Amino acid sequence: MDRxxxxxxxxxxxxxxxxxxxxxxxxxxxxxxxxxxxxxxNCVIDRLRERNLEVFLDLKLHDIPNTVAGAVRSVAxxxxxxxxxxxGGGERMMRAAAQxxxxxxxxxxLAVTVLTSMDAAELSAVGVADQAGLGDVVSSxxxxxxxxxxxxxxxxxxxxxxxxxxxxxxMGPGTRLVVPGIRPADPDSSRAADDQRRVAxxxxxISRGASMLVVGRPITLALNPADAAAAILAEIRAAD
Ligand code: C5P
Numbered sequence: 001m002d003r004x005x006x007x008x009x010x011x012x013x014x015x016x017x018x019x020x021x022x023x024x025x026x027x028x029x030x031x032x033x034x035x036x037x038x039x040x041x042n043c044v045i046d047r048l049r050e051r052n053l054e055v056f057l058d059l060k061l062h063d064i065p066n067t068v069a070g071a072v073r074s075v076a077x078x079x080x081x082x083x084x085x086x087x088g089g090g091e092r093m094m095r096a097a098a099q100x101x102x103x104x105x106x107x108x109x110l111a112v113t114v115l116t117s118m119d120a121a122e123l124s125a126v127g128v129a130d131q132a133g134l135g136d137v138v139s140s141x142x143x144x145x146x147x148x149x150x151x152x153x154x155x156x157x158x159x160x161x162x163x164x165x166x167x168x169x170x171m172g173p174g175t176r177l178v179v180p181g182i183r184p185a186d187p188d189s190s191r192a193a194d195d196q197r198r199v200a201x202x203x204x205x206i207s208r209g210a211s212m213l214v215v216g217r218p219i220t221l222a223l224n225p226a227d228a229a230a231a232i233l234a235e236i237r238a239a240d
Contacts, residue, residue, distance in 0.1 A: 003236050005029040005056050007216030008036050013044040019220055026229045033058040042078045055080040060112055062086035065096035072100035080107045087111035087145035094152035110156035111149035113142040116181030119197040139163050161200030168209030179205045180214035202232050203239035
């Protein structure tokens with residue numbers, strides 16, 4: 001249960017907490033992203049923390065170094081355990097964020113490499129080329145950004161299951177690698193990829209080296225979210 005993070009992509013704290021109730025204690029980690037945080041602020045984090053649940057604050061900060069450092073300080077005491085920034089913001093931005101997050105009680109920072117919704121064509125269209133010559137523009141960019149994050153003082157990363165084994169090899173066992181874009185293979189609980197492009201099953205992601213999985217719609221839109229979460233947890237345990 002410590003390796004599954006349920007994404008609470010909801011517009012209000014009440015709808016988010018209703019889903020948490022329906023999970024009946026099967027999950028301990030919850031992701032508060034832009035939709036929910038912009039609607040509720042710290043209120044939903046307080047409600048999750050009252051139940052001793054862990055919060056992954058997925059704000060994907062990406063701005064000039066001074067602004068990102070200020071944003072990290074502003075949410076430092078909100079009660080989240082993890083906070084995301086975009087590795088694409090560059091070395092100085094990540095260093096400023098890491099420095100801001102060195103204050104007591106601050107969340108651990110994770111650098112988002114390439115969004116799991118992007119494929120090679122979309123990445124090329126925004127001007128990213130396969131400079132490392134790996135033959136795969138997405139993997140090249142993920143590895144490049146993972147190295148940059150590491151040398152900028154950020155030790156946790158978000159990537160897709162397609163790159164996680166290469167990133168694990170590069171970073172070693174001690175780095176927290178968080179993998180979204182998860183779609184269970186079980187025909188009863190499987191969904192279309194939705195807007196995701198680089199997807200894998202929970203077992204594939206775990207066996208390739210993911211530390212934690214982020215799962216949203218396969219659980220939140222399931223007829224029985226507790227059953228969907230339990231099936232994913234069983235798949236994680238079996239692949240471990
Ligand atoms: O519903 P689904 O399982 O696709 O949700 C995945 C969650 O993970 C979303 O909340 C999304 O914001 C987040 N995420 C992602 N890709 C990243 C980083 C975060 O899909 N690279």
